[in-house]
Amino acid sequence: MSFNACDALTGVTLNADRGEVLAVIGPNGAGKTTLISIVAGLLAPSSGCTRVLGLDATGESKALRGRIGLAGQDIAVYPAHTVEENLRFFGSLNGLRRRELTGAVEELLEVLQLGDLRKKRAAILSGGQRRRLHVGCALVYRPDVVMLDEPTAGADPETRQQLLRIVCQQASRGSLVVYTTHYLAEVEELRARVAVLAHGRIVAEGTVDRLIADHAASELALRFEGALPTVDWPGARVLADTLLLPTSNPTTDIVHALEAVAEHREQLCGLEIIRADLERAYFNIVTDGGCS
Structure with a gap:
């Protein structure tokens, strides 16, 4: 049809x-x-x-x-x-x-x-x-x-x-x-x-x-008190008091993320895995898909 x-x-x-x-x-x-x-x-x-x-x-x-x-x-x-x-x-x-x-x-x-x-x-x-x-x-x-x-x-x-x-x-x-x-x-x-x-x-x-898979990625969300650290992490972005790190393997990357912010660990007050889902893919599509 x-x-x-x-x-x-x-x-x-x-x-x-x-x-x-x-x-x-x-x-x-x-x-x-x-x-x-x-x-x-x-x-x-x-x-x-x-x-x-x-x-x-x-x-x-x-x-x-x-x-x-x-x-x-x-x-x-x-x-x-x-x-x-x-x-x-x-x-x-x-x-x-x-x-x-x-x-x-x-x-x-x-x-x-x-x-x-x-x-x-x-x-x-x-x-x-x-x-x-x-x-x-x-x-x-x-x-x-x-x-x-x-x-x-x-x-x-x-x-x-x-x-x-x-x-x-x-x-x-x-x-x-x-x-x-x-x-x-x-x-x-x-x-x-x-x-x-x-x-x-x-x-x-x-x-x-x-x-x-094509339009969304999981992220590690690390929330800090005070200034956010700068990390060497491809695709890292900042949203208010949160550092967002893209990840394809959250369980393993949590360890690497904590290592990357080791000097600022005392300011770390929260860590969350934000998994990719259709809602995240949808917003990325309508924002980046030539819909302007």
Whole structure:
């Protein structure tokens, strides 16, 4: 599957396969929601093309009906209807009937832990329960491509963990899950393939491990009282009262770092290992990746 959108999104080209989670991350205004809307066929690109499951998302949208599930940022369920009625409506709207529809609804009620609330109107659900129902309405008809735009925004920790489990389950069943979020720890937990979007273009792409290896480094943070020592250490930098030393082997380099500041050890009041993670890689990418 591939999609290529231009103009407001400046020459964005991505390829993704069924059975994987593709996380699209980036600052507010980067174009994430626009990209989701184009792939889902809600917006037409001013140039370029968008192909999903081998079909043109704009020109062949009817053929894709029921094959793409979209849960946007804003919760969209029918408040006057019950949890079960919402799920049945969206399932039937996208082609499920009778036994197949009932089976899909029952499965989601269990997976989303909404079974005890099946007869409750959506209007009286908590925020987290409504968000789970919102995502469930996009999954009930078992789409081949699932588009989730910041599905855990404002969710409580329990809801977040349930939604992450559902994402993994969908991918394991062979769906492609396109997932946008500002919670980078979620991307690491999902072991997603990542595309970093900034100012309407892709500035980095790869696995979580690859992006961390290419764009982040662990550091030893040595905090001092008084003047900071000068050390012969490649890439050393100073931040306020802290000396930051890049390291690829923190356990061994701690010894070398203490040796390097031996004459100032009495002023040393703290030592911490700051390990490389996706958040550090992300900030380095959007700062140094030509996004100015």
